[in-house]
Amino acid sequence: MSRVLIVGAGLTGSLCACLLRRELQSKVQIVVWDKARGSGGRMSTSRSPDPSSHSADLGAQYITATPAYAQSHHSFYSELLSAGVLQPLLGQVEGLKQKDDSKNYTTPLGMCSVVKHFLSESGADLFFECHVTGLYRRGASWEVQRKVGDSETFDAVVLTMPVPQILQLQGDVGHFLSLHQKQQLERVVYSSRFALALFFPPDAVLSFSWAARYITDNSCICYIAVDARKRNADAPGFGPSLVIHTSVPFGLEHLERDKEDVQPIILQELHKLLPGLPQPISIKCQKWRYSQVLTSVQDCPGHMTVLDRPLLVCGGDAFSHSNFDGCVESALSVLSALKASL
Numbered sequence: 001m002s003r004v005l006i007v008g009a010g011l012t013g014s015l016c017a018c019l020l021r022r023e024l025q026s027k028v029q030i031v032v033w034d035k036a037r038g039s040g041g042r043m044s045t046s047r048s049p050d051p052s053s054h055s056a057d058l059g060a061q062y063i064t065a066t067p068a069y070a071q072s073h074h075s076f077y078s079e080l081l082s083a084g085v086l087q088p089l090l091g092q093v094e095g096l097k098q099k100d101d102s103k104n105y106t107t108p109l110g111m112c113s114v115v116k117h118f119l120s121e122s123g124a125d126l127f128f129e130c131h132v133t134g135l136y137r138r139g140a141s142w143e144v145q146r147k148v149g150d151s152e153t154f155d156a157v158v159l160t161m162p163v164p165q166i167l168q169l170q171g172d173v174g175h176f177l178s179l180h181q182k183q184q185l186e187r188v189v190y191s192s193r194f195a196l197a198l199f200f201p202p203d204a205v206l207s208f209s210w211a212a213r214y215i216t217d218n219s220c221i222c223y224i225a226v227d228a229r230k231r232n233a234d235a236p237g238f239g240p241s242l243v244i245h246t247s248v249p250f251g252l253e254h255l256e257r258d259k260e261d262v263q264p265i266i267l268q269e270l271h272k273l274l275p276g277l278p279q280p281i282s283i284k285c286q287k288w289r290y291s292q293v294l295t296s297v298q299d300c301p302g303h304m305t306v307l308d309r310p311l312l313v314c315g316g317d318a319f320s321h322s323n324f325d326g327c328v329e330s331a332l333s334v335l336s337a338l339k340a341s342l
């Protein structure tokens with residue numbers, strides 16, 4: 001039985017695990033390692049430290065299916081809709097520039113439920129707080145080192161973390177990348193943003209009716225959402241949560257500062273935009289150094305094979321584009337490489 005390691009429990013990694021299981025059933029042992037404490041990656045949902053507040057999606061907000069992707073990825077959409085993971089987005093989104101006949105979907109249980117769905121379908125052995133630090137070729141296998149714990153050996157490895165984090169790995173990855181591949185990876189560019197979640201007590205009232213709002217005339221904040229309304233999941237007894245995303249120029253300007261120092265600046269701007277906000281119970285600030293891909297890996301759609309035997313492939317939104325369909329495209333492409341090799 002082949003042993004495959006997927007590094008990253010974000011959307012691409014979870015889809016790779018699920019598709020591989022469906023394709024090869026019990027012929028493969030699938031192991032997923034993620035350095036974080038939970039699944040989701042950039043589709044993460046944060047719980048409030050106080051259980052009486054609603055959780056908050058700090059990264060991806062909703063899923064937009066263009067007519068072309070609604071057709072080509074129909075099976076993924078219908079699976080998630082029939083499982084109740086996705087629902088049509090019903091709340092009012094002010095300033096949303098809707099193109100063509102695209103459809104927007106929301107996740108009643110938060111964006112991480114999409115990732116959790118595919119992980120649970122995969123039956124993979126899932127390990128969190130497993131930070132991969134290096135890969136070493138040992139004959140027909142890869143020895144994978146992590147920050148804490150023994151290294152382990154796998155027949156194939158799939159890397160789905162952001163490209164700069166792939167380039168930071170120690171060991172043989174750099175040796176097996178050709179000069180051309182290295183240049184392709186080095187040219188990838190991501191935007192950076194900060195995200196803030198404000199968790200309110202159950203009696204807090206937010207006096208506006210929108211579920212989310214895009215802001216174009218503020219240099220700091222570009223998007224605000226009332227998470228439960230955005231998810232069609234307003235539940236009595238739970239305090240609302242508010243999610244704030246900063247603009248890309250603001251993210252870039254403050255990228256090297258501690259998030260604790262940036263949080264008060266964002267809060268000050270927020271109170272100008274929404275005066276009279278109630279007092280939150282707690283606040284969480286997230287720095288997305290690698291937010292969305294601005295320049296993807298050129299001439300390398302879906303995945304990059306670093307070595308055929310033992311197989312080492314890189315995937316993720318950098319090999320397509322930063323949204324649900326981009327991750328599906330990459331996962332399908334990684335699957336084709338795995339099928340050919342295993």
Ligand SMILES: Cc1cc2nc3c(=O)[nH]c(=O)nc-3n(C[C@H](O)[C@H](O)[C@H](O)COP(=O)(O)OP(=O)(O)OC[C@H]3O[C@@H](n4cnc5c(N)ncnc54)[C@H](O)[C@@H]3O)c2cc1C
Binds near residue numbers: 009040064131
């Ligand atoms: C602020 C923001 C808003 C967005 N809005 C939307 C939206 O509305 N709609 C939409 O469709 N998309 C949106 N996106 C984009 C979408 O979230 C991403 O395209 C998608 O989540 C990428 O998934 P991925 O699996 O390729 O990468 P990731 O989600 O980044 O997963 C990679 C995983 O690898 C792990 N990892 C990294 N290094 C290591 C290591 N050394 N060892 C072990 N594990 C490691 C990370 O912890 C992470 O879990 C948004 C993203 C952000 C940040």
